[in-house]
Amino acid sequence: MKKHPENANEALVDHLTRQQSSLFHYILSLVPDPVSAQDILQETNLVLWRKAAEYDSALPFMPWACRIALYQVKAHRRDQARDLHVFDDEVLDQLAAEPPEAHIGRPLEQGLRDCLERLSSKQRELIIARYQPGVSVESLALASKLSPNALSQALFRIRRALADCLERQQQTS
Amino acid sequence: MSTPTLESLISAALDGRLDELSRTQLNQQLRESAEARATWHRLCRVHATMHRMGEAGDLRDRAPAEEVPTPRACSQKSRRWAVLAACAASVLIGLGVRSLFFSNPRSAPTVATLTTQQAIWEGLAPADGPLATHRSYMLRSGFASLHFSSGVEVTLEAPCRFAISGPLEMSVDHGRAAVRVPEPVDEFTVHTPGGDFVDLGTEFGIAVGSDGRSPVVLTDVYEGEIEIRHAAEALRLRAGNSRALLGKGANATCVEALDTEPISLADLHRRLPDQQRPALNDDNIALGKPVFAPSYLTRPHGSVFPPDNLTDGRTDDSGVPGDWSFWLAPDHQAGEFTVDLLENHSVSRIELQNTRNRSIGDRGMKRFRILVSLDNHDFTPVMEGELAAIDLQQRTFPSETFTFPPVAGRYVKIEGVDHYRSADRPMDDPHQGGGLNEIRIFAH
Numbered sequence: 001m002k003k004h005p006e007n008a009n010e011a012l013v014d015h016l017t018r019q020q021s022s023l024f025h026y027i028l029s030l031v032p033d034p035v036s037a038q039d040i041l042q043e044t045n046l047v048l049w050r051k052a053a054e055y056d057s058a059l060p061f062m063p064w065a066c067r068i069a070l071y072q073v074k075a076h077r078r079d080q081a082r083d084l085h086v087f088d089d090e091v092l093d094q095l096a097a098e099p100p101e102a103h104i105g106r107p108l109e110q111g112l113r114d115c116l117e118r119l120s121s122k123q124r125e126l127i128i129a130r131y132q133p134g135v136s137v138e139s140l141a142l143a144s145k146l147s148p149n150a151l152s153q154a155l156f157r158i159r160r161a162l163a164d165c166l167e168r169q170q171q172t173s
Numbered sequence: 174m175s176t177p178t179l180e181s182l183i184s185a186a187l188d189g190r191l192d193e194l195s196r197t198q199l200n201q202q203l204r205e206s207a208e209a210r211a212t213w214h215r216l217c218r219v220h221a222t223m224h225r226m227g228e229a230g231d232l233r234d235r236a237p238a239e240e241v242p243t244p245r246a247c248s249q250k251s252r253r254w255a256v257l258a259a260c261a262a263s264v265l266i267g268l269g270v271r272s273l274f275f276s277n278p279r280s281a282p283t284v285a286t287l288t289t290q291q292a293i294w295e296g297l298a299p300a301d302g303p304l305a306t307h308r309s310y311m312l313r314s315g316f317a318s319l320h321f322s323s324g325v326e327v328t329l330e331a332p333c334r335f336a337i338s339g340p341l342e343m344s345v346d347h348g349r350a351a352v353r354v355p356e357p358v359d360e361f362t363v364h365t366p367g368g369d370f371v372d373l374g375t376e377f378g379i380a381v382g383s384d385g386r387s388p389v390v391l392t393d394v395y396e397g398e399i400e401i402r403h404a405a406e407a408l409r410l411r412a413g414n415s416r417a418l419l420g421k422g423a424n425a426t427c428v429e430a431l432d433t434e435p436i437s438l439a440d441l442h443r444r445l446p447d448q449q450r451p452a453l454n455d456d457n458i459a460l461g462k463p464v465f466a467p468s469y470l471t472r473p474h475g476s477v478f479p480p481d482n483l484t485d486g487r488t489d490d491s492g493v494p495g496d497w498s499f500w501l502a503p504d505h506q507a508g509e510f511t512v513d514l515l516e517n518h519s520v521s522r523i524e525l526q527n528t529r530n531r532s533i534g535d536r537g538m539k540r541f542r543i544l545v546s547l548d549n550h551d552f553t554p555v556m557e558g559e560l561a562a563i564d565l566q567q568r569t570f571p572s573e574t575f576t577f578p579p580v581a582g583r584y585v586k587i588e589g590v591d592h593y594r595s596a597d598r599p600m601d602d603p604h605q606g607g608g609l610n611e612i613r614i615f616a617h
Binding site for chain 2: 024033084089098112127128139152155159162166
């Protein structure tokens with residue numbers, strides 16, 4: 001049985017633990033490079049922990065956490081050359097203003113595992129190969145005898161199928 | 174020319190393949206359409222979750238059958254989180270949170286054995302011994318050697334991000350590597366973001382870096398022959414040849430010279446160093462501290478030398494394009510920089526390691542002044558000194574020590590008075606200026 005948090009610190013740790021995926025998703029939607037997004041997530045975790053005293057456990061966690069994550073994203077962008085930004089400032093603010101809802105119910109990873117089973121074996125192998133650490137789209141394209149553009153299109157179709165599947169799960173849960 | 178679809182633009186962004194035009198087009202579509210932004214968020218959710226599962230090794234059980242099963246060790250996430258968890262130990266105990274981040278190792282066939290020297294890892298921190306495949310490792314400091322079951326030996330020099338995938342295959346996303354392939358082995362492939370480097374029974378080195386947008390991969394063949402496979406082309410290089418692979422995919426090109434100089438991986442460690450390096454950074458209060466300079470040298474293809482390199486703990490003109498270990502002043506300037514120690518100290522000793530700008534030998538600091546300040550406004554001159562040049566025949570990069578009576582300050586400024594240059598070039602050759610590998614500062 002899940003233990004209920006007994007104080008504000010425990011509540012914060014509880015939220016932080018359960019919302020890592022959502023926070024990473026939020027950051028990655030603003031900084032699409034996973035390595036940078038991971039670094040920003042770690043910074044955000046530390047800032048959230050330092051600001052634990054300011055956290056009001058009566059209020060939703062994600063808006064507060066996303067606000068702090070956005071500061072970290074902007075700090076990262078300040079340190080980075082402007083021509084490396086995927087999004088301009090206006091689009092960044094638009095995307096940031098529409099953060100993902102706090103994920104509830106079964107973990108996304110669990111849902112995604114079920115969705116992977118619904119793909120064709122070829123699609124499943126391709127998307128799993130894409131997300132192995134150290135694999136680049138270019139090397140995968142060579143290995144799968146596709147052009148990088150064709151591979152990217154194939155990956156888009158698979159990601160869309162997985163997104164549809166996750167939404168169906170959410171609706172039925 | 175037709176406008177690409179939102180789908181293809183999003184795919185390009187998620188796969189790191191956006192060019193300038195498509196970036197503009199993606200921004201335009203997202204700016205104008207809430208529906209487009211919703212599509213972006215939906216696909217990002219999948220992208221983010223798959224990425225985290227991949228990093229944690231949670232996709233291995235579902236990988237294609239021909240791939241080698243790997244142990245489930247701690248994920249990068251779990252290792253980094255361990256730091257926070259340690260801070261919050263009193264809260265975490267009893268919550269069962271730990272079980273979310275850690276899982277137990279399983280046994281797996283050994284593809285490569287790891288040996289390290291003074292290694293510091295970021296994220297996953299493998300122990301010396303059998304190394305798990307298909308994990309991304311980041312060697313932050315020190316050296317690592319991989320002995321593959323095929324007999325191939327690879328020496329890695331930090332900072333280096335790499336993964337191994339089989340007895341005849343690995344990837345290097347960032348950093349320096351020296352590869353030795355013994356006789357009976359036909360091919361050993363190193364995948365890089367720019368292309369594949371296939372060793373055909375030889376010894377070669379690579380330095381994988383970036384110009385900030387696209388990969389820049391340098392290679393130098395020491396013995397035998399290698400093949401560079403990029404885009405639809407393959408290029409064979411023999412001993413003594415070197416190339417830089419610029420860009421990736423269909424736009425990748427191979428060039429024989431970078432900027433003004435032929436390509437050379439001077440000072441690449443082709444074996445683990447014989448002796449452990451002394452611990453130079455014990456009590457070094459400058460390590461990792463911010464450094465400011467009015468300007469620094471910036472050239473194309475990742476030849477960028479910002480002042481932060483002065484306190485990064487890396488020495489000896491090492492690094493890769495876009496991530497070199499040393500600072501260079503702009504052409505013709507001796508240069509200056511200021512280290513912010515972030516709090517007041519009583520400073521009494523400074524160690525400086527000069528640079529020679531790799532195997533080029535056209536830059537380095539000569540005479541300099543040390544100044545200290547409490548407020549970054551009023552600086553007190555402390556002493557003047559002179560550094561020796563590091564000539565191209567030298568095998569080591571010495572550090573020189575300068576001591577003075579203790580002086581209180583938070584900001585330490587080094588002002589270059591003059592600089593070294595190549596003796597073979599005319600006085601007015603533009604490629605000359607000050608520079609330095611590292612500054613270490615010690616309190617009284």
